[in-house]
Amino acid sequence: MSAIALAPGLTYHPDYLDRAAQERLLEAVREVTRAAPLFSPRMPRTGKAFSVRMTNCGPLGWVSDVNGYRYQPTHPETGKPWPTMPDQVLKAWKDLSDYPQPPDACLINFYEPSARMGLHQDKDEEEFGAPVVSLSLGDTGLFRYGGLDRKDPTRSIKLKSGDAVVFGGPSRLIFHGVDRITPGTSDLLQQGGRLNLTLRKVRSGL
Numbered sequence: 001m002s003a004i005a006l007a008p009g010l011t012y013h014p015d016y017l018d019r020a021a022q023e024r025l026l027e028a029v030r031e032v033t034r035a036a037p038l039f040s041p042r043m044p045r046t047g048k049a050f051s052v053r054m055t056n057c058g059p060l061g062w063v064s065d066v067n068g069y070r071y072q073p074t075h076p077e078t079g080k081p082w083p084t085m086p087d088q089v090l091k092a093w094k095d096l097s098d099y100p101q102p103p104d105a106c107l108i109n110f111y112e113p114s115a116r117m118g119l120h121q122d123k124d125e126e127e128f129g130a131p132v133v134s135l136s137l138g139d140t141g142l143f144r145y146g147g148l149d150r151k152d153p154t155r156s157i158k159l160k161s162g163d164a165v166v167f168g169g170p171s172r173l174i175f176h177g178v179d180r181i182t183p184g185t186s187d188l189l190q191q192g193g194r195l196n197l198t199l200r201k202v203r204s205g206l
C-alpha cells in the first residue's frame with residue numbers, strides 16, 4: 001500500500017514489509033538478541049524498570065539507567081559492542097528516509113502483552129536533520145502521536161506487523177508512545193508480543 005501522510009514529516013507506510021520480509025527481519029532480530037540479549041532499562045532517578053525490554057544493533061545503542069538516557073557503543077550487561085545492523089534494516093532506511101548517510105543506531109523494543117511506552121520525544125540524538133524510521137513486527141500496537149508540546153492534542157493509529165512509520169522534518173521531535181498491545185493479532189512471534197525497531201542517526205557529520 002502507498003504511504004499516508006499523517007502530519008507534515010510524519011508518514012505511515014502500511015504493509016511496508018510483506019510476510020516473507022517480516023520473517024526474515026524477525027530472524028535477523030533473533031540473531032541480534034543471541035549476541036546482545038534483551039535487557040530491562042530503568043528510569044533515570046527512580047530506577048523503576050520499563051515494561052518494555054530492549055536491545056540494539058549498529059555502532060551505537062540507546063540505554064537508560066539511574067545515570068540517565070544515553071547512546072553508548074556497548075551492551076550495558078555484556079559490555080560487548082552491539083551487533084552490526086542487518087542489511088534489511090539498512091535497506092529500510094534507504095527506502096524510507098531521505099537522509100544520505102546510514103543510521104548509526106537501531107533500538108529494538110520488545111513488548112510483552114502488558115507492556116506500554118509512555119509519551120516521549122526521541123531527542124537524545126545530535127542529528128535532528130535525519131528522520132526516525134520505525135518498523136513493527138508481531139502483535140498490533142496502539143501508537144499515539146501528538147505535537148511538539150506534551151500538552152498538544154494526540155491521535156492514535158494501530159501499527160500492525162510489517163507497518164513502517166517515518167518521523168522527520170517538522171515531526172522529528174513529536175511526542176509519541178504506545179498505549180497498549182493487542183494480544184493474538186499476529187502469529188509472527190510464536191509466544192506473542194510486539195517488536196519495534198527504530199532506526200536513528202545519532203552523531204552528525206560522520
Ligand code: SIN
Nearest residue numbers: 109134143178196198
Ligand atoms: C519508541 O518510541 O521507541 C517505540 C515506538 C513503538 O514501539 O512503536
Ligand code: MN
Nearest residue numbers: 120121122176
Ligand atoms: Mn520513541
